[in-house]
Amino acid sequence: MKPELNPTSLKIDKLINRIDNGEIKIPAFQRGYVWRQNQIIELLESLVKQYPIGSILLWEASHNEKLRSTRNIAGYKLPDKGDNWPVNYVLDGQQRLSSIYAVLSEHIEQEPSSEKYNPNLDIFEIYYDFSTKKFIPKIDVKVKSDSVVLLRNIIDPIKLFDELVSLNKKYHSDAKTLSSIFLNYDVPVIQIKNRTREEVGVIFERINNTGTKLDLLDLMTAWTWTEDFHLLDSIDTLLDSLEEKSFGQIDHKLILQIVSGIILGSTQTENILKLTGERVRDNWEFIVDAIKRAVDFLYTEIKCANIEFLPFHQQMIPLCRFFSRNKKHTADQLNIIKQYFWRTSFSDRYSTGQTTAKLDFDIEFIDKVLDYDFSDINKYKTSISPDDFINTQFSKANPITRAFLLLSAQYSPLDLTNGSTIDIGSSLASFNRKEYHHVFPNAFLSKSGETKQRRFAVANFCFLPSNSNKKISSKAPSIYFFNIIPKIEKDKILESNLLPKEDDIYTNDDFDKFLNERSKILINAIFALSGN
Structure with missing residues (x-):
């Protein structure tokens, strides 16, 4: 029809x-x-x-x-x-x-x-006061008032007649007019x-109600509902179980895209809406297992101990597709998946438009990897430059910072002050500024007249526990690099933190050279991990 x-x-x-x-x-x-x-x-x-x-x-x-x-x-x-x-x-x-x-x-x-x-029924008990020509709540109606009518009785002729009996006659005409208006x-x-x-x-998803976009999850919950399956409750149970690894804040819409990506191989809304209740319910345990395995991969292989550090949450979708297909994967397959992760982390693939179309391509790429066809990895390119590490301010809000922290974690950074291994799991469990350190201290640079933009450049940060951070405080690199960092292990410590080893940078407190050399090291580290 x-x-x-x-x-x-x-x-x-x-x-x-x-x-x-x-x-x-x-x-x-x-x-x-x-x-x-x-x-x-x-x-x-x-x-x-x-x-x-x-x-x-x-x-x-x-x-x-x-x-x-x-x-x-x-x-x-x-x-x-x-x-x-x-x-x-x-x-x-x-x-x-x-x-x-x-x-x-x-x-x-x-x-x-x-x-x-x-809703509370009391809010609907509203009267009209003809003496003031105003609508009033029941609580404001005076006892034995002859100028009010209960609106519930205004459009029923019989009930209106009863209201007129107690209403002052001078308001009868107004009451009939009011009734006519409503009718x-x-x-x-x-x-x-x-x-x-x-x-x-x-249509529903695109309607705005009081300025808030209506939730696709509510729609899917209604369509998949049975007496023993409630999608929203099932998702909440899943997220509770992921909280142990700090992945309990996955967005509900992302979960739906993961579900559709696993079952249908597409994340687009029109395809999500084609999911039948039976397919969602029948595959739910399988979906939950895939999500948990993807989180385990991020937690153990990427050292991402909190979803807040994932450069792009959309990366979860192809990963879940990958872990939904086979229980065991070869080293070559896992290596390609890691390359995909790093290449997309240091690119603008998910920052620009047509994200769902790109994700559908990513799912096709994953399926090829599962069939041992790795050729499409070359279609993913990093798009980051050394200048991006200098011009981007260190903030969890931008993906470059998040990707930088995960990149740094891959090299098992050592504490600048004593050479001990830093507990990356703790540092990446939550975004705590005290766990990250300006290599050239903020106070030192401020006195030197550097702008905040440059002082807070991503390239000027490294992991450092808060107690060690206090030892360095605002000291110039020319002081703490030679008096605090253990001399015997200095090169090893600097390498683990992806920091340049040239003494003259620190002897001369040469911030410009430091930023340039550090950024080059970071780019090389990305190339090493991404195979790009």
Whole structure:
């Protein structure tokens, strides 16, 4: 059937009747009701003044497209339509529609099963005061007032008649006018018909609700839900188990891309939306194992002890694809995967556009590696230059810093002050500035007139425990390089920290030469690891 997108309008009483009959539901992937009472009153004021309130977007789902999990408007007890009847799901406008219904409907009992999402019913008990021409909450209504009506009774002729009995006669005409306004207000409705769940999912993801992009995870949770499987809960359980290695903060959207990458070989939204509940549920344990193995690889082979240090979180997707295919891998395969990691870490591959298309290519590359075809590794190139280490400021916020720290960790850096092995696991467990040291101290450079940009250049940092850092403090390199660093092991210590060994750099406190030589050493180290 031809897809339809029909703009129309419905009077408020017709909307309420359709909700009362169970025709309109909230899909489980929608967030709960979040409006406050003042927002409801502002909406009512707009209705009375005949202001536009925006449209309600409904998706009419056929029998085959119905969702497993739904909620009722405002959590009220409402009937369910039979299996052969279509259901209209609210994709946008839930807060407005729920507010109108909850204020004006005669239904005031909520479903206890949806308590997590149910709003406090008191916020919907709103009156109109004809003496002040204002909407007021129940708490502000004076005892035995003859100038107010409960809005819940305003559109039912019988209940309105009862309200008029206690209302001062001079307000009767105003009350009938108010009732007419609510009854005759046309609410704009856009009706989607004959669209697949995949199409609706794309539409849904692109809708902005109060400025916040709606969550694809909520949609997939609804589509994969069964009595014994809840995707969001399963993901949270997985993330809890990864917290031991400090990978418990993986983004939910990334998890969905990993799931789709493993099952379908694609990370694009339209393909994620093609995942069936059965395939996700049937492969979940397999997916969890692949993610854990990828984290183990990063933790042990790359020495990435916290996801915060991963240069690009997208790198998880191809790695998970790799570890989902075989339990055992050859040394050659693992070596190529490491080269892929370092080449992408020191490039802008995931910093520019078309990321999902690139990730789909990466998945194809992984599949070739699994078939012992390594030729595509040459399509990955590092794009970093020595100047990037000089012009980039040391900050966890940029991928160059994160990649630099992991690169440095590969060479098992030794403590500058005593030659002992630095506990990299501890240093990379969390981003603590006290674990990293300006090779040319910040205070020393500041007195020399160096700009902050240059003082905080990535090339001017190395690992150093906080206690050792205090020994060096603000001393000039010409002092601490010859008085604090053990002389016998000096070359070994400098090499382990990827620092230049030329004495004249430190004797002359030559910061320019230091930055240039250090950056060249870092580039060579990258080439050694990436095979680039």
